[in-house]
Amino acid sequence: MPSSRVVRVRTDDRDVVATLRRGIEQVQAELEVTPQFPPDVQAAAEAAAAAPRLPELDRTDVPFVTIDPDGARDLDQALHIARDPDTAGGYVVLYAIADVAAFVTPGDPVDVEAHRRGQTLYGADSKVPLHPPVLSEEAASLLPDQVRPALLWTIKVDETGEGTDVEVVRARVRSTAQLTYEQAQAAIDGGDAPEVLVLLKELGEKRLARDAARGGVSLPLPEQEVDTTDGSGPWRLEFRTLLPVEEWNAQISLLTGFGAASLMVYARVGLLRTLPSPDPRDLQRLHRTARALGVDWPAEQLYPDFIRSLDPTRPDHAAVVVASARLLRGSGYVAFDGEVPAEPQHSALASEYAHVTAPLRRLADRYAGEVCVALCAGDPVPDWVLAALPTLPEEMRTSGQKASSYERAVVDLVEAGLLAARVGETFDGVVVSVDDKDDRRGKVMAREVGVEAPVTSSVALPLGQDVRVRLVEADVDTRTVRFELAG
Numbered sequence: 504m505p506s507s508r509v510v511r512v513r514t515d516d517r518d519v520v521a522t523l524r525r526g527i528e529q530v531q532a533e534l535e536v537t538p539q540f541p542p543d544v545q546a547a548a549e550a551a552a553a554a555p556r557l558p559e560l561d562r563t564d565v566p567f568v569t570i571d572p573d574g575a576r577d578l579d580q581a582l583h584i585a586r587d588p589d590t591a592g593g594y595v596v597l598y599a600i601a602d603v604a605a606f607v608t609p610g611d612p613v614d615v616e617a618h619r620r621g622q623t624l625y626g627a628d629s630k631v632p633l634h635p636p637v638l639s640e641e642a643a644s645l646l647p648d649q650v651r652p653a654l655l656w657t658i659k660v661d662e663t664g665e666g667t668d669v670e671v672v673r674a675r676v677r678s679t680a681q682l683t684y685e686q687a688q689a690a691i692d693g694g695d696a697p698e699v700l701v702l703l704k705e706l707g708e709k710r711l712a713r714d715a716a717r718g719g720v721s722l723p724l725p726e727q728e729v730d731t732t733d734g735s736g737p738w739r740l741e742f743r744t745l746l747p748v749e750e751w752n753a754q755i756s757l758l759t760g761f762g763a764a765s766l767m768v769y770a771r772v773g774l775l776r777t778l779p780s781p782d783p784r785d786l787q788r789l790h791r792t793a794r795a796l797g798v799d800w801p802a803e804q805l806y807p808d809f810i811r812s813l814d815p816t817r818p819d820h821a822a823v824v825v826a827s828a829r830l831l832r833g834s835g836y837v838a839f840d841g842e843v844p845a846e847p848q849h850s851a852l853a854s855e856y857a858h859v860t861a862p863l864r865r866l867a868d869r870y871a872g873e874v875c876v877a878l879c880a881g882d883p884v885p886d887w888v889l890a891a892l893p894t895l896p897e898e899m900r901t902s903g904q905k906a907s908s909y910e911r912a913v914v915d916l917v918e919a920g921l922l923a924a925r926v927g928e929t930f931d932g933v934v935v936s937v938d939d940k941d942d943r944r945g946k947v948m949a950r951e952v953g954v955e956a957p958v959t960s961s962v963a964l965p966l967g968q969d970v971r972v973r974l975v976e977a978d979v980d981t982r983t984v985r986f987e988l989a990g
Contacts, residue, residue: 526916526979527629534909536624536631544612548635551606551613552642557652558605558673566679567599568699569645570752573683576640577623577632579861581653581678582755584702592662594706597655598759599676601643603634603862603869605652609887613638618891621902623864626913632864639863647681654859654872656759664709669762671875688748700748707751710758720807720851722824722831744815756860757852763875764855768847770878772840774871774895776858778849781806781830792826795967796933806830819967822935822948825955836867836899838892867899915982918954922977922984929973929989934958937966947972947986960988 531537540548567581579601587593607613617633624631632639645651655674659667682690690696691704714721760776767773786806793800793809796819800809810827813820831851836858837844849856859875862868870888877884930949937945947958949972958964958972972986 522920522979523629523916526920526982527626527913529980530626530909530912530916530982531631533912534905536620536905536909538629538631540616540635541612544616545635545637547612548606548637551608551611552637555642555652556605557650557675558602560655560672560674562597562599562655562674563650563677565597565676566699567597567645567676568680568682568697569647569678570682570684570687570703570748573685576636576644576646577863578645578678578681579863580756581645581676582699582703582752584699584706584755586702587659590659590661593667594660594702596658596660596706596755596758598658598755598860599645599651599653599655599674599678600759600860600868600872601645601863602652602654602673603638603643604873605673606638606643607634607869609891617866618898621866621898622906624906624909626910629913631909633866634863643863645676645678647678650675650677654876656762658758658762660706660758664706664713666758666762669759669766670879671763671872672879673876684746684749684752687752688746691748703748703751703755707747707754710754711750714754714757714852715807715811718805718807718853720810720831722810722828757856759860760856760858761852761854763857763859763871764847766875766878767857767871768843768855770874771843772878772884772889773874774836774838774857774867774892775844775847776834776849776856776867777837777844777847778831778834778851779846780850785829789823789827789830792936792966793823796822796935797967798823819933822933822955826936836896838896840889840892865899866902867895870895912982915984916979918956918984919977919979919982921952922954922974923979926974926977929971930986932958932970932972932986934964934966934968934970937964949974949986954984956984956986958986958988962988964988 565583567583569578569581571578581599583597585595587595607617613634620631620633623633634643643651645653653674653676654671655676656669656671658669661667687696687700691700764775767775790800798813798819810824813824815821815824834849837847847855857871858865858868859872860868862872870891873888874884930951932947932949935946935948935955942963943960945958945964945966946955947970948955971989973989974984975987976983976985
């Protein structure tokens with residue numbers, strides 16, 4: 504489940520496409536990022552794509568499937584689930600993760616460029632990839648009916664959904680089907696799904712229950728889609744509620760991250776994804792915000808349970824979800840070799856956790872995966888991995904900031920385009936935040952268009968109250984949307 508806003512664009516309108524393309528090019532120029540790669544990097548990637556290092560172990564007998572958004576090409580993960588013949592009610596999860604190290608050599612041009620980029624940047628169907636597409640969307644991607652090198656995780660899970668054993672090895676794999684979330688959900692709902700999807704639902708629901716019992720938190724922000732496909736009017740921004748299969752699929756990735764963290768913590772070497780506990784003052788502030796918005800939060804209800812009770816398609820609930828993001832600030836990575844970090848946990852997951860399931864899109868995953876492969880084989884962690892560990896947290900912090908800026912800028916661009924022809928109109932809204940230093944400034948959620956933007960007033964803004972606001976600015980070039988209190 505995403506913890507940042509996702510906006511997708513569906514359009515056949517050439518003017519809309521041109522506007523978005525110009526705006527996104529401007530964002531990329533401002534942030535000094537580009538989808539293109541230097542010639543030496545592209546050449547090295549093409550050479551690597553033609554000569555992958557395939558492992559000896561052959562698991563192409565396993566009928567893996569991938570489940571991703573429609574149109575995805577950078578497929579990091581392929582899944583297979585079966586019942587465990589040795590444990591009543593248990594499961595065996597086989598999770599194949601793209602093996603970037605089968606193509607990229609430490610210090611080669613592709614590796615150097617990946618360290619400079621850190622991660623793939625996403626925004627409204629635009630992408631600045633971590634690796635050249637000849638690798639990330641072709642040779643290294645777990646596309647259907649193709650033999651690929653992979654890190655193959657085997658995770659045993661008991662009847663309650665708790666992982667009991669984990670191992671990862673290098674293997675050749677082959678996906679047999681590339682499913683979209685919609686296809687997978689339709690098959691499950693229709694009662695004709697293959698066993699892997701039936702078990703994904705069964706295990707995913709158990710993992711979600713364990714997540715709730717453990718006190719895990721995942722912000723339920725829905726995706727938003729800008730739809731201009733019929734060309735008959737202004738842009739429309741519509742919420743798309745996440746399908747259950749997306750949550751179940753995410754639970755398999757989390758299960759793998761927990762297993763990877765357990766291996767590294769036990770061996771006292773690796774790279775963890777961390778998040779400090781929320782500041783009590785931020786919790787108090789969120790209580791006040793919920794009360795001002797009229798969202799019921801019983802005194803005895805814990806924060807994780809409260810977040811799970813929210814419906815993000817409701818503007819008042821969505822405003823609380825957005826406000827609660829303050830409690831998840833401070834996420835990062837910590838590298839260690841010899842001693843476990845003093846604060847190793849990811850507080851939102853209530854456990855130690857590691858990123859290992861998206862190496863095509865995130866630099867850190869390649870290194871954490873290599874640590875786990877070495878530990879499971881009883882081999883020393885490679886020197887090139889140990890040498891890189893100390894600098895990875897800062898590289899990921901820097902690239903993470905750039906990713907957030909890119910996502911935010913593209914969302915601003917889309918919202919400005921959505922409203923550009925409606926300046927002067929009034930909208931129903933709810934004030935979702937008020938500036939601590941000036942109570943005449945804040946943020947409003949305009950219900951009709953699903954846009955949250957700055958609002959000003961000549962009097963104190965009424966936090967949590969319904970208001971009428973007038974759109975006074977929607978500038979695509981500056982990506983600015985601004986309202987003022989009407990009346």
